[in-house]
Each structure stands twice: as C-alpha cells, then as structure tokens.
Amino acid sequence: MESRFLNGVKKVAGAPLRLLDDLGRQAEFYGKSIAWTPKAVKSYKGEQVRLIAEVGMSTGALAVIGGSSIITLFITLFAGVTGGLQSFSALKDLQLEALGGFTSAIINPRLLVPIVAGAALAATVGSGFTAQLGAMRVAEEIDALEVIGVRSLPYLVTTRLVAGMITIIPIFAMAMVGAWVGWKVTQVNFFGLSEGTYNHYLDTFMQWQDILFSFAQALGVAVVVILIHTYYGYTAKGGPAGVGQAVGKAVRTSLIAVLAMELVISMALYTNSDVFRISG
C-alpha cells in the first residue's frame, strides 16, 4: 500500500520532468536533422530524388486517389467553396454581396489556405512519414541501417525534410489555386454574382505581399510538420499497435504546432502592414 502510494507520487511529480526530458530529446533530434542537411544533400542524391517524387505523388492507396498534391488541391477547393458560400450569405445579410471578391482576396491567402493546406500536409505527407519510419523502426530496419554503417538520421530524416521543403512550393501553389477557384465558382457561378464585380474587388484588394507571406508560412509549416512526424516515426515503439498510436500522436501534435507556427509568422509579418488601404 505504502509503495503504491509512493509510486503514485513519483508518477505525478515526475510528469513535468519527463515532459522536459522528451522536449530535450525532440530538440536534439530536430537540431541534428537540420545540421545534417549538407551531408544528406551531397551523399544521398538518389534517395533524395525518389523522396521528392514520393512526397508529391504518395504511395499505396493514397496514390490511387491522386497523391498528396491532388488531395491538398481538393481539400482547399472544398474549403474555398465553404468560405465562398458562408461569406456570401453573411454579406447578403448586410446587402454587400458585391464585396465577394474582397473577402476572397483577404481570407484566402491570409487564413484559409495556410491553415487548411497545413492540415492537409500534416495528414498526407506527414503521417505517411510517421507510418513509414515507424514501421522501419519496429521492424528493426533502422538498426540494420546503422549496423551496415549508414547514418540513419541524415539518410532517413534529413532527406525527407529537404524533399518536403522542395515539394511544398508546388503543392501550396495548387492549394492556393484550389481555394480561389472554389471561392469564385461558388460566388459567381452558383450565386450569380457578376464576374466583373468579383474580379474588380479581387484585383483591388489582392496584395502580392500577402501571397509571398503565405508562402513563407507554408515553408515554416512544412519544416515543423515533417520534423514532428519524422520524430514520432523514428522513435516509435511497441510493435504494430505502437506505430498506429505514433501516427495519431504525431497528427495531434503537428496540427497544434502548425496553427501556433502560423500565428507566430503572421503576427510577425502582418502586425505593422500598412500596405492595406481601404480608407485611403
């Protein structure tokens, strides 16, 4: 009884320390994987090219429905339609339907695409990496790599990081197109807003800067997502069931990290933006 009580106390009191331990281990992992970049790019060119193709196209059942780029396009397309119809119905209440293009120009690059594409990236590319690396870890393939003298961190993790950084740009561009197409089709073709009016307000309030900023957000998100997901895959344990749990844990963590990252980046970039002039 006594020892059970003591164990309980230990468990509760040790929780913050274990959390700190885990954070330290994660930081070490992230630092090392980033530091290996030159080596990975130089030594593992073949693997690098293969991974770039894999990130864009996915493997297995997801490749059948188009791969991560097409999936992201579809998700942001649907999100754009949602945004288009919700904002249209709100503007209609205020009798300001004509400003549909304005909502599209502001909301898409600043909010909708970074958030939704970030989540889609975590779901498709990120959790695929966790599943792969987790399976390799559980099947002791990673240990085998180390035994034959290949450093597993640059070979498996850093190459994936670089592949993600490269492929996020076209994937994100497709996501952006998807959201705009969805928004415009909804407001112009479904609700009968005049196309000229829509385009006029879109052009007036569209800022090139916003689009560049959102690409900056996308790069930040790609780094965070891939590092978190590879960490959980690389350190998976507990057999096949453990791999499933690792994927779930990685998705939960990375969704939170994506949003936090975007908040930080957009506060840094937009706080003093006075490029945006409505009142002259």
Add this chain to the structure above:
Amino acid sequence: MATPVLSKAIKPVGGFFAFTLDTFVAMFRRPFQWREFLQQTWFVASVSLGPTILLGIPFVALVTFQFNIVLVELGAIDLSGAGSGFATITQIGPVATTFIIAGASSTAICADIGARKIREELDAMEVLGIDPVQRLVAPRVLATALNAAMLNGVMILIGLAGGYVFGVYLQGASPGQYVDSLDLLVSFKDLVHGEIRAVCFGVVGALIGCYRGMTCGAGPRGVGNAVNETVVYTFLALFPLNIMLTQIPYSLGIV
C-alpha cells in the same frame, strides 16, 4: 490496367457504405453496450480535449487577428465582436471540430481498432458469436458524435473568449462594444446549425476510423498506413459534407 486501379479505388467506397448501414442497424439492436459507450466517450474526450484547447487558441487568435486588421483599417474595430461571433459560431467552431475529429478522435479510434484487428481479437469475437460492429463500432460512433457536439461548444467558448482577449487587450476594441455586437450577425439558430454539423462530422469521422481500422493490413506498415489514410479520408469527406450541411439550411431558408 484501368480496371484494377478503378476497382481498387471503388471497392473500399462500396465497403464503407455497407459498413455504415451495418453500423446504423447495429445501433438499434438490443442490448446497447452502455459500458463500452461510456468508456469510449471518456477515451475520445481524453484524446481530443487537450488538442481542442491547444489548437483552438492559435486558430482563433489567427482569425481574430487578421479580421481585426481589416476592421482597424475601416475604423470599425468596435465591430470585432460581431466578426468574432460570426466567424466562431458559423465556421471556425465546426471546421476546427473537423480538424480535431480527423486528427485526434478518428486516428485514435483507428489505431485502437487496427491493433485489435492485427492481434486477431476481432476474429476471435466473431468466433465467439459476438458482432464486432455492434460491440465495438456502434458505441464508438455514438461516443464520437456526443464528443463532437461538446468539442464544438468548447471551441466556440475558446473562440469568443480568445476574440475578446485579442480584440480588447491587443487591438483596442472597447469591451462593452465587443460583447454588445457579438450577436449582430448570428443567432441561436446558427449555433444549433453548427452543433448539428459537428455531430454529423463526429459520426462520419468515427465511421471512417472504424472502417479503416477493421480493414487494415498486416504488420506495422499496415496499421501505420491505415491511420494515415484515416486522417486523409476524414478530411476529404468532412469538407464537402460541411459545404452541403452549410448550404442546405440556407437554401431551405431555415437559418
């Protein structure tokens, strides 16, 4: 070449619809698994509540922050309550619930069911004459639906409180005006509309998680891929569902 790819893409869809029907039939079959239902409600809440709170705060802060920049430009920062109320109740609540259902609840359900599948527990249940759909799936679907409704409530609460903190303390809206303008663009009907959508998302998310878990392949790669596909399919299903459920009541003139 075309036929195998096509059947590979279509067969699971048909399987999923059959599974959904089975589940709805099993939900009304007695005895209802109350113990499993309560345990699963607690399980889903325990994996989803933390992410909801941690995801909700930056989500809401991001939206309020951007919205208020526009309002400051217009000189209408006192309307930030209206924007916050509208955005939170109509879309942010349900969409963030989508994220949580896809990212947290259905992945956890899929990992759990997938582990049972590869340990052949599901086969063992069937051998004993127990229907896994009735015993495992139906309680999980109902538990996730209940959780989705409550998570949407949590998300709206975070949204309104976060909007207040951001608007009032950081971007200079007046507190009284914020509270006063909250219900300018939304009403009770919009809240009910959002809750109904959240429940539907919960049902669909749990169904996808259970289905993919029960059909997962052997070995660690099988389970990992199953969970990965669960997230993707849930996102792919919930966004179009959100469009339909948003628009249909508007078209019918209910909301």
